[in-house]
Amino acid sequence: MDQSLNDAEAFLKQKIKINPLKDQMLQNQKNYEIQLQVANYFKKSETYTKKPAIKLMSNENDDLQVYFIYGEHIPDPSRKQDYDSFKIDIIETMHPRIDKFFIIVFFNTNMMTASTLNDFKDFYGTLPEKYFFHMKKFIVLHANFIVKGGGIFGMNEIKSFFKKITTFADTLLILSKEEWFRYKMLAALPESVKAYDQSYKDIENQRKKTVLRKQQTQQAVGDDDIDSDDNFDKDSKILGLNLHEYERNKYGIPVILDMLVQYFEKQPEKLKTEGLFRKQAAVYEEKVVEAALACQKVGFVNKVENAHTIACVFKQFFLKLREPLMTYQLYDWVVQNKPQIEQNLEVSVQMLFDYMPEMNREILLFSLGFLYSVIKEQQHNLMTTYNMAVVFGPNFFRSEVVKMADLGHVTLFVQIVQIMLEQKKDYDYKKMLEKRSDNLNFDASLVPFLPDDLANLDDILDMVTDKNVVNETERKELKARYK
Numbered sequence: 001m002d003q004s005l006n007d008a009e010a011f012l013k014q015k016i017k018i019n020p021l022k023d024q025m026l027q028n029q030k031n032y033e034i035q036l037q038v039a040n041y042f043k044k045s046e047t048y049t050k051k052p053a054i055k056l057m058s059n060e061n062d063d064l065q066v067y068f069i070y071g072e073h074i075p076d077p078s079r080k081q082d083y084d085s086f087k088i089d090i091i092e093t094m095h096p097r098i099d100k101f102f103i104i105v106f107f108n109t110n111m112m113t114a115s116t117l118n119d120f121k122d123f124y125g126t127l128p129e130k131y132f133f134h135m136k137k138f139i140v141l142h143a144n145f146i147v148k149g150g151g152i153f154g155m156n157e158i159k160s161f162f163k164k165i166t167t168f169a170d171t172l173l174i175l176s177k178e179e180w181f182r183y184k185m186l187a188a189l190p191e192s193v194k195a196y197d198q199s200y201k202d203i204e205n206q207r208k209k210t211v212l213r214k215q216q217t218q219q220a221v222g223d224d225d226i227d228s229d230d231n232f233d234k235d236s237k238i239l240g241l242n243l244h245e246y247e248r249n250k251y252g253i254p255v256i257l258d259m260l261v262q263y264f265e266k267q268p269e270k271l272k273t274e275g276l277f278r279k280q281a282a283v284y285e286e287k288v289v290e291a292a293l294a295c296q297k298v299g300f301v302n303k304v305e306n307a308h309t310i311a312c313v314f315k316q317f318f319l320k321l322r323e324p325l326m327t328y329q330l331y332d333w334v335v336q337n338k339p340q341i342e343q344n345l346e347v348s349v350q351m352l353f354d355y356m357p358e359m360n361r362e363i364l365l366f367s368l369g370f371l372y373s374v375i376k377e378q379q380h381n382l383m384t385t386y387n388m389a390v391v392f393g394p395n396f397f398r399s400e401v402v403k404m405a406d407l408g409h410v411t412l413f414v415q416i417v418q419i420m421l422e423q424k425k426d427y428d429y430k431k432m433l434e435k436r437s438d439n440l441n442f443d444a445s446l447v448p449f450l451p452d453d454l455a456n457l458d459d460i461l462d463m464v465t466d467k468n469v470v471n472e473t474e475r476k477e478l479k480a481r482y483k
Contacts, residue, residue, distance in 0.1 A: 029128040032091075039092055044085035048075060053086050054093050057105075057185050063244030063359050064136070065102035066180055067094065070190060071116045072109060087123055098130045099358055101244070103180065105169075109142045109196050117147060125158035133329065134357060138166045141175055142197065173199035179242065238294040240320040243359065249434035252362050256293050258433055259301055260314045261370050265433065270307040271373065272380035277391050281309040289313050318367075318395040325360055325367075326352070328400040334416070335399075335409055342412060349419045362432075364396070368420055369429030375421065389418035 053073035058066040075082035094102070108117060117140070124131065140147060148168060169175045172186075172193075186200055194200055238256065246254040264270050289309055292300040304310055318325055330352060334341060341348040353361060371388055378384050393413040399406050 028126055031126060032128045035087070035091055036095065039088050042084070042088050044088060045081045047079075048082045048085035048089070051190075052089055054090055055188060056093055057182075057188065058180070060097065063100055064180055064242070065097050065100050066185075067102060067104050068107065068185075068188070069104060069120065070107045070109070070193070071111050071120070072107070072192065073190075074116055074120060077119055090123075091127075094131070098134065101134050101136050101357055103137045103139065104135065105139045105141055105175065107141050107193060108144065108147060109193050111142075111144060111147075113144075114146045121158060121162055132161060133355060135165060136323075138162055139169055139175070139178075140166060141169045141172070143168045143170075171199040172197050173202050176203045179245075238290045239316055240322060242322045243325070243363070249432075251432040251434065252359065253366050253432050253434075254317070254363065255296065255434075256317055257314070257363070257366070259293060259296070259298055260310055260317075261366075261429070262298075262433055263302055263304070263310045264307075264370075264373075265430070266302055267307075270310075271377045273307040273311075274381055276307060276374055276381045276383055277311045277315060277371075278383065278387060279308050281306055281312045285309045286313050286316065315391065315395055318392070324396060324398050325364055326397045327357070327360065330355065331397050331399050334397070334412065338409065338412060345415060345419055346423075349416055349423065352416070353420075364420075365424055365427050366429045366432050368424040369427035372421055372425040372427075373429075375425075385418055385421050386414075388421060389414045393417045 051070075051073045053070050053075075055068045055070075056065065057068050058064065075086055077083045106117060106120065111117070172189075175181060183203070186203060189200070243254075246256065248254050249258050270276075285304075285306060286309055289301060289304060290313060293313070301310070324331070333355075334348075334352075337348075353364075356364065371392070372385075374381065374383055375385055375388055393410065393416070396417060397413040
């Protein structure tokens with residue numbers, strides 16, 4: 001950004017609430033930089049290192065990080081050396097990956113009061129903005145009646161923030177239903193937690209039944225995959241997942257989007273289709289394409305005649321994301337600061353880019369670059385920048401809880417997406433496409449939970465017919481069209 005834009009952004013930040021903790025963030029950042037320096041030479045106490053309070057439970061390369069914090073291992077603040085060790089441990093563990101979304105599970109096991117949890121939140125309130133902005137959820141496990149009754153909350157902004165994102169789980173079995181949970185996480189639990197909560201045995205029994213069932217029925221998956229923690233009791237779907245759950249190409253773009261965009265790259269004349277991305281396609285056609293995408297059946301996708309079908313599936317990818325590309329927090333930020341944003345739209349849009357998670361930002365840039373290639377053909381397809389923004393405003397932005405009041409914000413989100421398209425119209429999205437074979441067959445083992453004989457159009461149609469998506473007349477029409 002040039003200096004004038006930097007000055008405008010600095011001015012706007014003084015007026016806009018970046019998040020609910022705006023008054024503390026600047027000072028927190030200064031203090032945090034000092035804490036980072038201290039961490040380089042600070043030696044944690046031996047007492048603390050025997051029972052550390054924080055543990056990273058996800059893989060370091062995962063887009064969603066999961067941290068377990070054991071309340072019974074947090075030292076009393078009166079034991080300064082031990083408590084400082086705890087604070088440094090939090091920073092050392094979270095800082096290297098703080099730009100990613102994350103979840104914190106706080107184990108309130110064996111805690112009789114809310115004091116330990118309050119001490120943790122008081123310390124957490126001294127950390128900088130990203131520690132709040134990227135936190136997806138704060139789960140309290142084994143919460144006592146004081147905690148559930150509001151003992152962890154108060155009137156200040158830090159506690160108000162936690163109140164908004166806190167959920168409770170009474171048992172490990174309930175926690176295991178979370179989509180990010182992996183069986184291997186049980187092995188890292190302290191014995192005190194297992195002694196307190198015997199439901200971990202139910203999880204182990206469920207695990208054994210799941211593996212046995214998959215060994216008997218899912219021949220498309222090799223033995224190693226069956227036993228993998230990543231496949232533990234999870235359903236296979238092509239749409240409606242969280243962004244981090246999708247397989248991505250080597251440039252970080254979901255393979256689904258890569259395949260859909262390459263449909264137009266290989267057939268550029270399809271970009272001229274009138275009303276592209278605005279007009280609808282037959283639902284059963286979309287379902288067949290989704291099935292082909294699940295199989296990574298590139299050749300079949302590229303033979304689809306109706307460009308509207310591909311465009312609709314592209315839209316559905318964003319519309320059905322479990323959390324939208326522009327996250328719920330970004331949506332709330334725009335709504336809360338609507339008057340200031342409307343007066344400073346271009347600067348506000350740049351701030352949105354800056355505050356997006358890196359993965360979301362790369363996918364957004366890729367999509368904006370591609371969509372502008374459609375806009376360039378507006379003489380034929382009639383899709384102006386405004387028309388495209390009208391279509392994708394609701395696909396990129398949506399609230400966590402749908403309310404009638406959301407209708408009053410639609411125009412602003414359309415304006416934001418329109419500016420995004422203009423600002424990023426020259427983005428080279430093609431550099432993020434991965435070359436892939438156009439073969440009509442595929443390796444079913446790449447797609448967990450699909451039968452291994454799903455190798456042609458008939459089988460794809462059988463799969464969607466079983467789900468009452470395609471009737472016999474539609475089946476004949478599709479076979480005539482694509483074979």
